[in-house]
């Protein structure tokens with residue numbers, strides 16, 4: 195069984211995808227990490243984020259250290275959001291994701307284009323969202339916990355810029371797949387959001403459509 199979880203920045207899709215993976219005993223891939231690792235690699239190589247070719251070269255990564263705190267920084271997230279608009283970067287990262295989705299037994303993947311491009315055949319698709327102000331305050335809390343001195347206004351501006359880039363790009367833009375279940379977590383805490391996601395996936399599997 196493949197479960198596709200898509201949504202905008204800080205909507206809670208990663209939290210939900212990890213919980214679904216635990217609940218259904220499936221492996222999980224945070225595909226945002228691939229774009230973040232590409233961005234970090236590009237920055238470390240001194241490459242130009244305005245060059246699609248340089249960014250595509252940086253996408254050839256053997257191993258990703260998911261615990262590297264640099265991957266989660268705003269700087270890396272910002273560059274990831276820019277280079278993810280390049281078709282050559284998306285193409286370079288495609289096979290890794292489709293292979294993960296196709297493994298025997300299935301998988302949970304979260305990102306922007308899982309239900310639309312990577313695994314359109316997924317048995318269950320969720321589109322997780324929340325109001326920009328709510329997402330900004332969640333991201334702010336996360337950054338402050340990590341010791342960053344940032345303000346709500348700048349985090350909100352960053353979230354809005356990221357939304358505009360992710361939905362406005364030509365290559366695999368962020369959008370809800372026609373057969374995806376919409377889950378707005380604005381007025382839910384983590385436990386409520388996870389419970390709603392599990393219930394939605396179970397209902398979809400039971401209905402078989």
Ligand SMILES: Nc1ncnc2c1ncn2[C@@H]1O[C@H](COP(=O)(O)OP(=O)(O)O)[C@@H](O)[C@H]1O
Nearest residue numbers: 203204205206207208209332336382383384387
């Ligand atoms: N429903 C929720 N209510 C409050 N905080 C949440 C909720 N879902 C996620 N969070 C918190 O918001 C932050 C962003 O969540 P995350 O799952 O990483 O989002 P995404 O993967 O969409 O960027 C994390 O600190 C997470 O603990």
Ligand SMILES: Nc1ccn([C@@H]2O[C@H](COP(=O)(O)OP(=O)(O)O)[C@@H](O)[C@H]2O)c(=O)n1
Nearest residue numbers: 202203204225226229274275278305306307
């Ligand atoms: N499947 C995916 C996943 C991420 N991305 C891009 O990669 C960037 C970082 O993704 P992320 O999921 O780690 O970012 P957050 O939503 O956690 O801020 C996003 O801004 C997207 O532009 C993408 O284009 N396609």
